[in-house]
Amino acid sequence: MKASSFGYARPASLAEAFALLARHGEGAKLLAGGQSLIPSLNMRLAAPELLVDLGALGELEGIAPLGQGLRIGARTRHCEIERSALVAERAPLLAQAAPHIAHVAIRNRGTLGGSLALADPAAEWPACCVALGAQIVIASARGERRVAAEQFFKALYATELAADEILVAVEIPPPAPQARSVFLELARRRGDYAMVGLAAQANRTDGQLRDVRLVFLGVGAIPVLARHAMAAIEGKAADAAAIAAAQHELSKDLSPNGDLYTSAEAKLHLARVLTGRALAALAR
Ligand SMILES: Cc1cc2nc3c(=O)[nH]c(=O)nc-3n(C[C@H](O)[C@H](O)[C@H](O)COP(=O)(O)OP(=O)(O)OC[C@H]3O[C@@H](n4cnc5c(N)ncnc54)[C@H](O)[C@@H]3O)c2cc1C
Known part of the structure; x- marks a missing residue:
């Protein structure tokens, strides 16, 4: 057609x-x-x-330091984020997530702003931006405004953006000195959209995880912050008991719908598996 x-x-x-x-x-x-x-x-x-x-708008492109954090222009392509040394240093979660986005040909053309504006529930960047506490910078003839990523995604394929607004950039706060991040996802084949994915971020101090952020993709209409599971692991050493408690709490955070390939129960099981792997990795 x-x-x-x-x-x-x-x-x-x-x-x-x-x-x-x-x-x-x-x-x-x-x-x-x-x-x-x-x-x-x-x-x-x-x-x-x-x-x-938007191809001629150079001001929407590029990755630049913002204090000790980062500003990434909306037209920055997935492959540029994947290869950026600055991203690897200041927002390693994005570098870890990038290879999971589709295939190289798509990453060579698709952009950060396009992915956030589209707000596909199984996309990687929206969950990462929520996990990182990013600000979404939106401009219109009326001026510029910033919206926390956590508030930006409203419903299935719906965001804060009005018809006369353009997403111009994403601002990512500086990582804490002990910050650790892990991005994990399960897809039927490499390059497919995720069945379930997890963007995880925490600070590890004295063997304990603090400021834990667990944000799931593929299990709801928008990125899901797993608040009960986060509370269960907050301030704890990620030993087997604490991990099991966080996994248990996930049923209060997630109520995934089944889809063509995966039942709701299987999605919840996979989310628990990813949580166990992510918390163990954050604690290492
Ligand atoms: C086969 C295939 C597999 C894919 N797999 C994945 C995957 O696994 N994970 C994943 O995350 N994505 C995946 N994608 C989508 C891909 O990442 C796209 O690049 C992304 O969804 C949209 O980015 P884009 O720059 O191409 O936007 P476009 O396609 O150009 O635009 C998408 C939407 O966003 C709006 N938009 C674009 N830029 C702005 C802006 N700056 N301000 C406001 N609105 C804007 C457009 O109007 C449009 O509605 C896949 C795509 C394909 C074709």
Whole structure:
């Protein structure tokens, strides 16, 4: 099937992009890497009157220090994050997650901002951003605002973004000196979307895990912060009893729906398996 006909614009500045969004409203669609949007046009799941290509907006690109943290432009491609020494040093969770995103060809074109704006429940970046306590930077003709990643994802494929807004960057706070992170996922085949994934972050001090963040993907409409499991392990050495307690608490945090391939019970079991592996790795 071919896409419905549409107009195309490649604005040279954010101001020009905002003007196009104002003129076309819901009829305009932003184009980043096109790895999700173009297939949805070709399948006629979307039929915008205008594609607004963000490709000429250099200010949306690149990875830069922000104090001891990081600012990553929305148009930064998955492969650039995967290869960045600065990301590996300051947000290793992202470096660990990147190879799980689809295949090399898709990582070469897909972007951080496109993934966050799409908000696929099985995508890696949304869960990582929640785990890292990232701020999502959103701009429009009305100015710029920041939304905590934890508040950015609203429902299935729905975010804080309004039709006249552009996601411009993600800001990641500096890691604590004892920060540790682990990204794990289970997929049917390498490169497939995750059945269940876990972005985990904690500080390890005196053998105990503190400030633990366990964020799951693939088990709900949005990234799920497992608050009961986090509380069960907080301030504890991750020994077998503490890990078992956190795994037990997961049933209060997660109520996954089964899908074509995996039952709800199996997803909860896999989430417990990943939790056990992640906590053991954080404690090492
Ligand atoms: C076969 C296949 C397998 C995949 N597997 C995975 C996977 O395992 N994990 C995963 O995370 N992803 C996966 N993806 C998706 C891929 O990561 C995409 O790159 C990503 O979802 C969207 O990024 P994009 O830059 O291509 O955005 P686009 O496709 O260009 O846009 C996606 C949506 O975001 C909006 N958008 C884009 N940029 C902005 C912005 N700056 N501000 C506001 N709105 C914006 C667009 O209007 C559109 O609605 C897969 C894709 C394919 C085709």
